[in-house]
Amino acid sequence: MANDLSMKERLALGRVHMPELEPSVRSRNFEEVNRGLGMEDAVQEAKRCIQCKHRPCVEGCPVGVSIPEFLDALAAENLPEAARILQGDNALPAVCGRVCPQETQCEAKCVRGVKGEPVAIGYLERFVADWAMANPEKLAKTKLPPATGKKVAVVGCGPAGLTAAGELARAGHGVTIFEALHDTGGVLRYGIPEFRLPKEIIDVEVSRLVAMGVEIECNVIVGKTLTLGQLREEFDAVFIANGAGLPTMLNIPGENLKGVYSANEFLTRVNLMEAGRNPDAPTPIIAGRQVAVIGGGNTAMDCVRTARRLGAERAMIVYRRGETEMPARVEEIKHAKEEGVEFVMLTAPLEIVGTEDGWVAALRCRRMELGPPDDSGRRKPVPVEGSDFDLPAEVVVNAVGTRANPLLTATAPDLDLNRWGNIVADENGATSIPGVFAGGDMVRGGATVILAMGDGKRAAAAIGKHLA
Amino acid sequence: MYEILENEILAPNLHRLTVKAPRVASARKPGQFVIVRAERGDERIPLTIGDADPAAGTVTLFIQAIGASTRKIVDIPVGGALRDVAGPLGQATHIENWGRVACVGGGVGTAVLFPLARALAEAGNEVTTIIGGRSEQYIILADELAAFSAEVLITTEDGSRGRKGFVTHALADLIADPARAPKVVLAVGPVPMMRAVAELTRPHGIETVVSLNPIMIDGTGMCGGCRVVVGGESKFACVDGPEFDGHLVDFEGLSDRLTTYRGFEEQARHAATECRLTKEVANG
Numbered sequence: 001m002a003n004d005l006s007m008k009e010r011l012a013l014g015r016v017h018m019p020e021l022e023p024s025v026r027s028r029n030f031e032e033v034n035r036g037l038g039m040e041d042a043v044q045e046a047k048r049c050i051q052c053k054h055r056p057c058v059e060g061c062p063v064g065v066s067i068p069e070f071l072d073a074l075a076a077e078n079l080p081e082a083a084r085i086l087q088g089d090n091a092l093p094a095v096c097g098r099v100c101p102q103e104t105q106c107e108a109k110c111v112r113g114v115k116g117e118p119v120a121i122g123y124l125e126r127f128v129a130d131w132a133m134a135n136p137e138k139l140a141k142t143k144l145p146p147a148t149g150k151k152v153a154v155v156g157c158g159p160a161g162l163t164a165a166g167e168l169a170r171a172g173h174g175v176t177i178f179e180a181l182h183d184t185g186g187v188l189r190y191g192i193p194e195f196r197l198p199k200e201i202i203d204v205e206v207s208r209l210v211a212m213g214v215e216i217e218c219n220v221i222v223g224k225t226l227t228l229g230q231l232r233e234e235f236d237a238v239f240i241a242n243g244a245g246l247p248t249m250l251n252i253p254g255e256n257l258k259g260v261y262s263a264n265e266f267l268t269r270v271n272l273m274e275a276g277r278n279p280d281a282p283t284p285i286i287a288g289r290q291v292a293v294i295g296g297g298n299t300a301m302d303c304v305r306t307a308r309r310l311g312a313e314r315a316m317i318v319y320r321r322g323e324t325e326m327p328a329r330v331e332e333i334k335h336a337k338e339e340g341v342e343f344v345m346l347t348a349p350l351e352i353v354g355t356e357d358g359w360v361a362a363l364r365c366r367r368m369e370l371g372p373p374d375d376s377g378r379r380k381p382v383p384v385e386g387s388d389f390d391l392p393a394e395v396v397v398n399a400v401g402t403r404a405n406p407l408l409t410a411t412a413p414d415l416d417l418n419r420w421g422n423i424v425a426d427e428n429g430a431t432s433i434p435g436v437f438a439g440g441d442m443v444r445g446g447a448t449v450i451l452a453m454g455d456g457k458r459a460a461a462a463i464g465k466h467l468a
Numbered sequence: 469m470y471e472i473l474e475n476e477i478l479a480p481n482l483h484r485l486t487v488k489a490p491r492v493a494s495a496r497k498p499g500q501f502v503i504v505r506a507e508r509g510d511e512r513i514p515l516t517i518g519d520a521d522p523a524a525g526t527v528t529l530f531i532q533a534i535g536a537s538t539r540k541i542v543d544i545p546v547g548g549a550l551r552d553v554a555g556p557l558g559q560a561t562h563i564e565n566w567g568r569v570a571c572v573g574g575g576v577g578t579a580v581l582f583p584l585a586r587a588l589a590e591a592g593n594e595v596t597t598i599i600g601g602r603s604e605q606y607i608i609l610a611d612e613l614a615a616f617s618a619e620v621l622i623t624t625e626d627g628s629r630g631r632k633g634f635v636t637h638a639l640a641d642l643i644a645d646p647a648r649a650p651k652v653v654l655a656v657g658p659v660p661m662m663r664a665v666a667e668l669t670r671p672h673g674i675e676t677v678v679s680l681n682p683i684m685i686d687g688t689g690m691c692g693g694c695r696v697v698v699g700g701e702s703k704f705a706c707v708d709g710p711e712f713d714g715h716l717v718d719f720e721g722l723s724d725r726l727t728t729y730r731g732f733e734e735q736a737r738h739a740a741t742e743c744r745l746t747k748e749v750a751n752g
């Protein structure tokens with residue numbers, strides 16, 4: 001036990017606060033909002049962990065990070081050991097420490113949260129991962145086992161694909177990732193904004209995989225450039241993690257007006273193509289003085305906070321239920337509010353009203369009230385007749401969700417799909433085709449980074465068994 | 469990196485590039501396109517694949533330099549390389565033997581048309597090709613098209629080559645002649661031209677296919693920026709197209725969406741011109 005404090009002393013410690021950029025400053029730039037903990041705060045926070053024997057936090061983690069163990073090493077100020085434990089369990093700790101919904105996972109299970117506040121596991125994961133990135137020379141070298149001679153193709157360079165690739169490479173298998181876009185990271189790069197996840201973090205995490213021998217080939221669209229059949233001929237196993245990249249349309253009048261974006265397009269222009277945040281970027285974006293973002297998830301928060309940073313005076317979330325029903329993370333909602341985002345709740349879009357020359361002029365809305373719970377257990381919104389009103393806006397972003405992209409599956413008739421077009425896979429990622437595994441949003445529909453990573457980890461283990 | 473093996477000027481600002489891209493060359497079918505970037509940080513530009521040689525691992529791309537990004541691509545010398553070539557994307561052209569078909573190309577659209585016309589000829593169709601441009605120097609690929617076309621009709625707006633007028637004039641005459649009237653028309657060119665062709669063929673009930681080139685980013689169906697209304701339904705040109713039934717396309721909506729970034733484009737062009745002028749002044 002490295003912790004030098006008594007139980008009483010540990011229990012007396014209050015939860016650390018994450019230093020943040022001032023809302024008035026950050027709502028006008030793309031710098032990371034959360035600044036990260038200092039060494040002293042991090043070590044003290046790690047000491048709040050009471051090292052309980054039944055480790056409920058680990059159960060709450062989709063990739064099963066050995067949380068008490070890395071916290072114990074951190075409490076003892078043994079950073080190389082903390083990093084070794086963390087990186088051994090999690091291929092992308094610097095990403096997870098930033099974007100995981102810890103409050104519903106590890107921290108929700110933390111015993112300290114029963115009476116008081118849970119240990120800030122997410123902040124500490126980020127601290128250790130960032131330390132490891134800044135101090136690569138102090139880390140023990142990952143020793144790879146002898147090559148097995150087996151080759152695995154991974155389709156998609158997002159969180160599920162990167163995690164699976166890391167696990168497979170560590171097991172000695174040859175791994176090639178095929179990515180459709182021109183750069184790595186998948187949704188981590190095109191979807192999550194710089195102010196939540198700086199892109200250089202993806203670069204460092206990806207280079208760690210490349211250093212382990214993982215090959216990455218960009219500009220390969222499986223289903224178009226290569227088919228699943230070709231991959232099966234060339235590789236001993238395939239892991240499909242190509243995401244749920246297709247936007248769901250609103251199917252309301254005015255959706256094709258100039259200034260209407262899907263969340264995917266809006267975020268891709270800014271995040272991947274650097275529109276509006278790099279003055280030299282050749283890809284344009286319509287910024288809008290008044291921007292209405294439809295939806296209540298993390299993607300909607302990313303869009304509305306991005307709109308604010310692009311200069312919107314009014315950046316609004318338009319959501320048909322109430323704030324408590326919003327699926328977005330508590331932290332995202334808090335940050336958005338601090339940055340001056342308006343929350344127009346219990347409001348459903350009816351139509352996008354245009355100007356004479358085809359630009360967005362307003363979002364026509366109807367007030368809703370909450371009725372009895374629906375199938376999802378959330379209270380169902382019911383329209384209030386005669387309550388229609390117009391929200392003036394130049395830009396409307398549709399962030400109501402995404403669907404499975406059919407490009408790959410259209411060329412793989414033997415692959416079983418559900419009625420939404422998602423690949424059917426068991427808990428180990430096995431599909432209807434032997435040797436073909438799948439995970440992440442392509443299987444789940446729109447979910448989270450960490451669930452996709454959990455899929456990647458489990459599928460890699462199953463692929464290992466399949467190859468043995 | 470994708471090496472440029474040939475870079476030939478066909479018409480003012482219109483280049484034909486031969487690019488090493490073996491995976492694309494093997495998979496490509498007529499009608500499909502690639503997305504290209506010259507360098508890191510650049511825009512993603514969709515370009516039709518004009519031709520491919522799977523054995524040599526090369527594709528032929530036609531590109532018109534209209535903005536800063538396309539200018540940068542055509543300025544890459546032989547031996548240089550494109551950073552990204554992703555594809556082949558979109559649906560392949562539906563090819564069958566209809567008997568008599570007319571292939572209509574306007575400006576750079578003629579380059580897009582070329583592989584489709586050839587595929588139709590190879591499938592046994594009698595292909596009449598109509599190509600038009602502002603003036604003689606914008607008429608491209610006439611000899612290449614003549615190699616497999618029953619007839620190549622040329623129109624120019626100023627009469628400097630072929631018939632003075634528009635491609636629709638030549639097409640109207642063709643339709644009026646029972647011995648030459650096409651069963652199917654394929655039209656590729658500026659939106660007003662494709663629209664005019666579709667309006668011309670509509671009363672005759674002649675099936676008309678147009679190839680659209682709307683604004684897009686990823687080209688894989690992810691962003692939905694390329695959506696276009698076809699028969700009252702929203703379609704993504706990148707995955708459902710780029711070819712659609714010309715009688716069902718909402719051309720007005722398409723033209724309007726194409727103007728979304730006009731302000732930015734003018735600014736970029738202005739900046740590029742300024743930059744060139746400044747350089748010229750500085751260089752004396």
